Amino acid sequence: MKYKLETIPVWDAFKENGECPLCTLEEKNEKNYIRFFLGDSVMDPDTRVQVNKTGFCAQHAALLFSGGHKQGLGLMMHTFLLETIPQVEVYAKALSNKAQDLTKKNVLTAVIAKDRTLNTAIDNLAKYAEQNTRACIFCHRLEQTLLRYTFTIIYLWKKDPEFKKTLSTSKGFCLKHLPMVLRMAKTELSGAQSGMFFKMLIPLEVQSLKRLEQEILWFTQKFEYANRDKPWKTSKDALQRTLQKLTGGVYSE
Numbered sequence: 001m002k003y004k005l006e007t008i009p010v011w012d013a014f015k016e017n018g019e020c021p022l023c024t025l026e027e028k029n030e031k032n033y034i035r036f037f038l039g040d041s042v043m044d045p046d047t048r049v050q051v052n053k054t055g056f057c058a059q060h061a062a063l064l065f066s067g068g069h070k071q072g073l074g075l076m077m078h079t080f081l082l083e084t085i086p087q088v089e090v091y092a093k094a095l096s097n098k099a100q101d102l103t104k105k106n107v108l109t110a111v112i113a114k115d116r117t118l119n120t121a122i123d124n125l126a127k128y129a130e131q132n133t134r135a136c137i138f139c140h141r142l143e144q145t146l147l148r149y150t151f152t153i154i155y156l157w158k159k160d161p162e163f164k165k166t167l168s169t170s171k172g173f174c175l176k177h178l179p180m181v182l183r184m185a186k187t188e189l190s191g192a193q194s195g196m197f198f199k200m201l202i203p204l205e206v207q208s209l210k211r212l213e214q215e216i217l218w219f220t221q222k223f224e225y226a227n228r229d230k231p232w233k234t235s236k237d238a239l240q241r242t243l244q245k246l247t248g249g250v251y252s253e
Contacts, residue, residue, distance in 0.1 A: 003151035010152045014166050019208070019245045020174035021153075022146060022181075027250045029145050030060075033138055034067045042072035050137050051076050052083040057136035064138075084132065091125035146177070150184045158193060172205045176248025208245065216242045 009028075013021035041047040056064060064073050098118045156163035173181055185197045215238035221227050222235065240251035 003148045005155060006148050006152045007156065010149055010156065011163075013149075014163075014170060017171065018250075019171050019212075019241045020177055020248070021170070022149060022177040023174055023244055023248055023250055025149050026142065026146060026177075026248070029142060030063065033141060034063055037064060037076075037138065038067045038069035038072050042069070042075055048076065048079055052080050054135040054137045054140070055080050055084075055132060056138050057134065060136055060138035087128065088125075091121070091128055095121040095125050146180065147184070150177075150180050151188065153181065154184050154188045154197075157197060158189065168200050168204065170204070172201065172208045174245050174248045178205065212238065212242050212245055 009025060010021070013024040016024055018024055037047075037051075055061075067073070095118075098121050153167070157167055172178075181201070182198075185194050185201075189197055215233075215235045218233060219235040219238040222230070222232060240253075243249070243251050
């Protein structure tokens, strides 16, 4: 797959020297997509068609709800409902008909559990509901954007000695985004190059986790009475940074 290079945003993210530059990029692009989906795209037919196919996950629906344009979000949800209702009705009718049939026959529980037609009707409706709440056009676009940034990181490491030094002296990546980096390196680097890359990155990740373990330890100890007047050192925001390293995301007070 060919990716477009996004060098300036990548350099800017590394200059912030956070626990994960991809988290920084994800947060900025998440805000951009909120503006996009709640902006003129609300009335764009192509965007509405795409939203109707997948909708939004709970996380991004909540962000859009807080995005300051409830009418626009309401318009998208209305057309999404118009798309969803007929499909739910198909699965619901099959299940309802089977349930009604079983009710008339007063079938025993053990027999119901083995009824293949009933199980299929339940599974079909359940799978559609699960898919409908997990799929998300916001997630998909954000993931594609992060893949471009990840490709750029690997490309710059391969081509730019200055960037190679920047990455080797960074704090690495969070555990959410690390797999994306590892897989991109495996795909885009030669055998020798990938060996060098992993030899650099993996110790960096371990070192970063051990550093955070000490920082979060002192963070917790600072709440003890005996340590109240002692300096925070580098641990004042250790909780936010540890959460970011372990789960991804940008945490702020």
